[in-house]
Amino acid sequence: MWKEEDDKLKRTFVFKDFKSAFAFMTKVAAVADEMDHHPWWSNAYNKVNIELSTHDAGDKVTEKDKILANRIDMILAS
Template structure:
């Protein structure tokens, strides 16, 4: 579930292993390029933390962030539910 706090949307994703987390990140990168909107993220082993904010709008949450969040959820569903 995305949480809006401190002018950003945030969510953590946990996968079965590093390879699955990295595959998820690769798929998210493609979606981000398509939308021309890029996340801040961090990855340690099977955990990916994502923060979304719109820099050119003054670092606040905009519709661009919600749209990317929706796409990220769609990608996550493919990886988290396919063990």
């Protein structure tokens, strides 16, 4: 689940392997680019850490972050 902390929405995703994690990141990248709203993220082997905040709003959580988080959840569920 997403948690709001330090003016960011944060979540860690764990996959079976690196290839699965990277495939997820590729799908998220397409959605983020479509929205013109790019996350801070990191990947190590099977883990992907994502943080969302809106730079134009002073690096605070906005509705745009919540929409992207929801879309990321939909990618995970598919």
